[in-house]
Amino acid sequence: MASTKHQQLLKKYADVIVKVGLNLRKGQRLVISNSRTRGVLAHAAPLVHEVARSAYAAGARYVDVIWGDEELIRIRLQNAARDSLSEYSKWHVTGAMDILERGDAFLTIVGENPDLLSDLNPDAVAAWQKAHLENFKVVGEALSNNKVNWCVVASVGPEWAKKVFPKLSAEKAQAKLWDEIFRATRSDQPNPVRAWKEHARKLKLRAAYMQAKQFSALHYTAPGTDLTLGLPRGHKWITAGSPAANGVDFIPNLPTEEIFTLPDRSHVDGTVTATLPLSYSGSLIENFSVTFEKGRIVKVSAKKGEKTLKKLIETDEGAKRLGEVALVPVSSPIAKSGHLFYNTLFDENASCHLAIGHAYRFTLEGGEAMSEDEFMKSGGNASITHVDFMVGSSKTDIDGIREDGSAEPVMRQGEWAFKA
Amino acid sequence: MASTKHQQLLKKYADVIVKVGLNLRKGQRLVISNSRTRGVLAHAAPLVHEVARSAYAAGARYVDVIWGDEELIRIRLQNAARDSLSEYSKWHVTGAMDILERGDAFLTIVGENPDLLSDLNPDAVAAWQKAHLENFKVVGEALSNNKVNWCVVASVGPEWAKKVFPKLSAEKAQAKLWDEIFRATRSDQPNPVRAWKEHARKLKLRAAYMQAKQFSALHYTAPGTDLTLGLPRGHKWITAGSPAANGVDFIPNLPTEEIFTLPDRSHVDGTVTATLPLSYSGSLIENFSVTFEKGRIVKVSAKKGEKTLKKLIETDEGAKRLGEVALVPVSSPIAKSGHLFYNTLFDENASCHLAIGHAYRFTLEGGEAMSEDEFMKSGGNASITHVDFMVGSSKTDIDGIREDGSAEPVMRQGEWAFKA
Numbered sequence: 001m002a003s004t005k006h007q008q009l010l011k012k013y014a015d016v017i018v019k020v021g022l023n024l025r026k027g028q029r030l031v032i033s034n035s036r037t038r039g040v041l042a043h044a045a046p047l048v049h050e051v052a053r054s055a056y057a058a059g060a061r062y063v064d065v066i067w068g069d070e071e072l073i074r075i076r077l078q079n080a081a082r083d084s085l086s087e088y089s090k091w092h093v094t095g096a097m098d099i100l101e102r103g104d105a106f107l108t109i110v111g112e113n114p115d116l117l118s119d120l121n122p123d124a125v126a127a128w129q130k131a132h133l134e135n136f137k138v139v140g141e142a143l144s145n146n147k148v149n150w151c152v153v154a155s156v157g158p159e160w161a162k163k164v165f166p167k168l169s170a171e172k173a174q175a176k177l178w179d180e181i182f183r184a185t186r187s188d189q190p191n192p193v194r195a196w197k198e199h200a201r202k203l204k205l206r207a208a209y210m211q212a213k214q215f216s217a218l219h220y221t222a223p224g225t226d227l228t229l230g231l232p233r234g235h236k237w238i239t240a241g242s243p244a245a246n247g248v249d250f251i252p253n254l255p256t257e258e259i260f261t262l263p264d265r266s267h268v269d270g271t272v273t274a275t276l277p278l279s280y281s282g283s284l285i286e287n288f289s290v291t292f293e294k295g296r297i298v299k300v301s302a303k304k305g306e307k308t309l310k311k312l313i314e315t316d317e318g319a320k321r322l323g324e325v326a327l328v329p330v331s332s333p334i335a336k337s338g339h340l341f342y343n344t345l346f347d348e349n350a351s352c353h354l355a356i357g358h359a360y361r362f363t364l365e366g367g368e369a370m371s372e373d374e375f376m377k378s379g380g381n382a383s384i385t386h387v388d389f390m391v392g393s394s395k396t397d398i399d400g401i402r403e404d405g406s407a408e409p410v411m412r413q414g415e416w417a418f419k420a
Numbered sequence: 421m422a423s424t425k426h427q428q429l430l431k432k433y434a435d436v437i438v439k440v441g442l443n444l445r446k447g448q449r450l451v452i453s454n455s456r457t458r459g460v461l462a463h464a465a466p467l468v469h470e471v472a473r474s475a476y477a478a479g480a481r482y483v484d485v486i487w488g489d490e491e492l493i494r495i496r497l498q499n500a501a502r503d504s505l506s507e508y509s510k511w512h513v514t515g516a517m518d519i520l521e522r523g524d525a526f527l528t529i530v531g532e533n534p535d536l537l538s539d540l541n542p543d544a545v546a547a548w549q550k551a552h553l554e555n556f557k558v559v560g561e562a563l564s565n566n567k568v569n570w571c572v573v574a575s576v577g578p579e580w581a582k583k584v585f586p587k588l589s590a591e592k593a594q595a596k597l598w599d600e601i602f603r604a605t606r607s608d609q610p611n612p613v614r615a616w617k618e619h620a621r622k623l624k625l626r627a628a629y630m631q632a633k634q635f636s637a638l639h640y641t642a643p644g645t646d647l648t649l650g651l652p653r654g655h656k657w658i659t660a661g662s663p664a665a666n667g668v669d670f671i672p673n674l675p676t677e678e679i680f681t682l683p684d685r686s687h688v689d690g691t692v693t694a695t696l697p698l699s700y701s702g703s704l705i706e707n708f709s710v711t712f713e714k715g716r717i718v719k720v721s722a723k724k725g726e727k728t729l730k731k732l733i734e735t736d737e738g739a740k741r742l743g744e745v746a747l748v749p750v751s752s753p754i755a756k757s758g759h760l761f762y763n764t765l766f767d768e769n770a771s772c773h774l775a776i777g778h779a780y781r782f783t784l785e786g787g788e789a790m791s792e793d794e795f796m797k798s799g800g801n802a803s804i805t806h807v808d809f810m811v812g813s814s815k816t817d818i819d820g821i822r823e824d825g826s827a828e829p830v831m832r833q834g835e836w837a838f839k840a
Contacts, residue, residue, distance in 0.1 A: 029507070039487060042462040049491055056499035063496065064509045067459060067487030071469055076483065079476035087449070089484040091518055095511025 006178065013153075013187035014050035018058050020196045021151035021254045022105045026059030029104040031066065031096075035136055037112055038092055039068025044109045044155035051107065064104075066095065070116050073282075077117065077124050085124055086131040096139040103246040106143060106150040113159035114342035117282025126311040129281045133315065133384040144360050144386070145368060146242055149250035154181055154345050163342050184255040184334050184346065200240040200251070207237040207259040209420040210327075210410070215400035218325065218410065220272060222396040224289055229325060229354075230267025232379025234365035237261045242362060255334060257349040260326035262363040264379035266295040268322055275351055276390035279342045283308045288389075295321050297356075313356065318383025324355035324363070330394050330414035344388050352392025352411070357383035426598065433573075433607035434470035438478050440616045441571035441674045442525045446479030448569075449524040451486065451516075455556055457532055458512055459488025464529045464575035471527065484524075486515065490536050493702075497537065497544050505544055506551040516559040523666040526563060526570040533579035534762035537702025546731040549701045553735065553804040564780050564806070565788060566662055569670035574601055574765050583762050604675040604754050604766065620660040620671070627657040627679040629840040630747075630830075635820035638745065638830065640692060642816040644709055649745060649774075650687025652799025654785035657681045662782060677754060677769040680746035682783040684799035686715040688742055695771060696810035699762045703728045708809075715741050717776075733776065738803025744775035744783070750814050750834035764808050772812025772831070777803035 018024050032048055034040050040048060052063040077085070099106065117125050133140075143150050156177045158170060164180075165173035182188045186195040214235075220227040239259040241251040269292055277286040285305035291298055297320045302309050313319050328335070328351055335350035347353075359381040361367035367375055372382050398411040409417035438444050452468055454460050460468060472483040497505070519526065537545050553560075563570050581593040588596060602608045606615040634655075640647040659679040661671040689712055697706040705725035711718055717740045722729050733739050748755070748771055755770035767773075779801040781787035787795055792802050818831040829837035 029509075042465065042487070045462065045489065045491070048489075049495055052492060052495045053499055056495070060500070061504045062500065062507045062509065063492070065489060065492055066511075067462070067489065069465065069468075069485060069487065071465070072472060072483070072485055075469055075472045075476070079473055080480070080482065084481045087482045089449075089482065091486075091511060091515025094514055094518070098511055098514070 009182045009187055010047060010050050012192055013182060013185055014047065014054040016185055016187050016192045017051055017107065017151060017153050017254060018054040019193055021153060021251050022107060022149050023248055023250045024055055024058050024060060024105050025248055027061055029062045029064060029102065030055045030060050030107060031064045031099045031104050032107045032109060033066040034068055034108050034110060035139065037068035037070050039066040040109045041068060041070060041111060041157060043157045044111060047109065047155040070113055074116060077120050077128055082124060085127040088131045088135040093135055093139060100142045100147050103148055106148055108152040109155050110152060110343065110345055111155040111157035111160050113157060114163050114279040114284060118284060122307045122311055125281055130315060137384045144358065146244040146362060148246050149244045149248035151250060151252055151254060152345055153254045154343065156181065160343065164339055180337060180339065203239040203259060205420040207239040209418060210237040210259060213400055216403045217401040219399045219401055219407065220396065222393060224273030225271060225391065227270040227272045230264035231261065232264045232364065235261045236363050236365060238363055253345060255349050257332040257334060258326040258328045260324055262359040262380055263322045263325045265321045265376065265381040268292040268295045272391050274389050274391060275393040276340055276347050277342065278389045280308060280312055280387055285309045312387060315385045316383050318381050319357050319385050321381045322354050323357050323359035323381040323383065323386055326353050327411065328352050328392060329416050330392065347390055348388045351390035352396060353388045353390045355386050355388045358386040429602045429607055430467060430470050432612055433602060433605055434467065434474040436605055436607050436612045437471055437527065437571060437573050437674060438474040439613055441573060441671050442527060442569050443668050443670045444475055444478050444480060444525050445668055447481055449482045449484060449522065450475045450480050450527060451484045451519045451524050452527045452529060453486040454488055454528050454530060455559065457488035457490050459486040460529045461488060461490060461531060461577060463577045464531060467529065467575040490533055494536060497540050497548055502544060505547040508551045508555045513555055513559060520562045520567050523568055526568055528572040529575050530572060530763065530765055531575040531577035531580050533577060534583050534699035534704060538704060542727045542731055545701055550735060557804045564778065566664040566782060568666050569664045569668035571670060571672055571674060572765055573674045574763065576601065580763065584759055600757060600759065623659040623679060625840040627659040629838060630657040630679060633820055636823045637821040639819045639821055640816065642813060644693030645691060645811065647690040647692045650684035651681065652684045652784065655681045656783050656785060658783055673765060675754060675769050677752040678746040678748045680744055682779040682800055683742045683745045685741045685796065685801040688712040688715045692811050694809050694811060695813040696760055696767050697762065698809045700728060700732055700807055705729045732807060735805045736803050738801050739777050739805050741801045742774050743777050743779035743801040743803065743806055746773050747831065748772055748812060749836050767810055768808045771810035772816060773808045773810045775806050775808045778806040
């Protein structure tokens, strides 16, 4: 892994993160963390160090890292008294809020073990997870409202690599996963920054097309799926970057291949079957379907992880409804790689997906200025959670439904049905 | 390193830390950090995990770890704008204060690279160090006033091991340093907890002897040393444990071989020559002498690191005076090992030492209740820093001076001159 070539790619990747993802401004501070594990995992240190060098070269005043440790979560859940699992350490939240109040850039580096907590008691895991979500809610909201320029990227962890490439040796699995990350983030291209500009331009044309249509609903058909999903008036199709409240244009996920908006929290009907496993709260949920009536989940079933899925939708009332709908063609480079990544950052960019839970204010016209009540009356959803699950495949057809009830193809066999 | 025997010793060491050092109470939270590096270094993870298991077994409600990263400090000092080095991230301080206000137990795990910043510009290092000391002062004071039960222990870092055992391979150096830690902390004994009780009993007899004497001064003679050091009225000789404000008896350092009290900040005269190098702020200071007049340092000289030493005493007014005097015989197990550890936790338990800077309130009768002004008028010293340096060897003689000016041997040739 420590080859010169790897080190060069890591440096280019770090530059993409700083220049394209965060678009870090001279004089900003940069904070690096991972809210799911309460901090960046130690295996990401080589990437963190390159990002720090790149950030200082870009004029960062200070690069501050909050580190975390997955194993400690496991040790806690295995050894601590059950009634202590809802205890929470507030400094993570007060620290993150200080950082956001200051307007510092915020980088999240993921790369967790997707199976970390799979063998533990789901009740214990859910108690721990819920305490985190409830306490961390203010931070999640500030980020999802784009208070500052933020970005989520990945670094290869040993358990994650082994999960994606189980037949390879540990070393080869990690090298292969790094190759996938470098390719998906265009870090392997001669001029990654220019490649990103071109990519963003194309995505924005797709979003503009859908934006102009203002469909009142989308209708999904696929094996195990027949779902009608309302789109509220004033929904905004977003892609590859937004301006943050601190004035900086940024791209919140690298890679990104999606265009997305919000569904109407009260107008989702029918059943959708997931096309990829979902890694949630340290466990995998596989082969699952979700049925909606008037926006609310009324039935779930899963061949594996059903209890974890049920815990997820019991998180709060908003976790029983959808907050995001995203379109990704099966020709996306990540989909074409043919790998299942067991990590939302990658899998969501290989497949059309929906998110259970929180809706982003900026996906609705005027949403940022609304009270929570107004936002919900306009079709938006509120929850302490936001979990993407994948519903697209080469068998997915999606129609756009106009106000008059007439239909128009949006996707056919998982591919765009229109030119933009 | 990952042998079963190593793992067993690590587990026993973790138990010593939790049961003897911290004396963790059922229902307490435990926080693990390292203020010098803003968090525990990643190489300490195996020890952290064993301590967490031991703490949960002892009834801890939550084991919370603040992780740090030395390399990031180096990257910052090498790459950040010079005028940015005094910027500080407040969450470390607010987080630590939250923890101390709650009364949680606080464990510090050291094991830094003693040469981390040796090749960097001393002005840059000093600017960074000073910002940390000034901001972290409130935390340091809360700990040194024993607000909670706290403890400092070591975990082997690769650079540290290589510095102590430069002729050994990286792996052998680390194994050897672990052996030294296990031995010094009595973790290799059949019943470490009982061994600690016996050890603490003996140390307390020494402290009680010195306490009863109430010498008005100590007089040091050794090659390059002729120093008279006043002891204020009401000075208290402390050893191996104190009760914290939260009511828990604890031992703040493992290992510990010293008995210590405070010198009179205005009555130190003469010259003292260090007998071991001092690792301070990522650099080594070697072969140095310090001359005092009326308590104040008036001259320093060092064959190596003189600039770093001068920066240290320029930290503030209190850094020009002494805050601690500690006695350790040359027969201490750590001294007998014959190794130089380049780490205060070990070297200070192999040698009589003095500390530049802050004096502990609990070393003066009634000190905890005094205002800073009262404390200083009574002979105590105040500073944002507290740095031990070693002055004892087999050539050190120390006399206790009575109020009438008569003398009595306290140490001869580095060994106790009295029975206790």
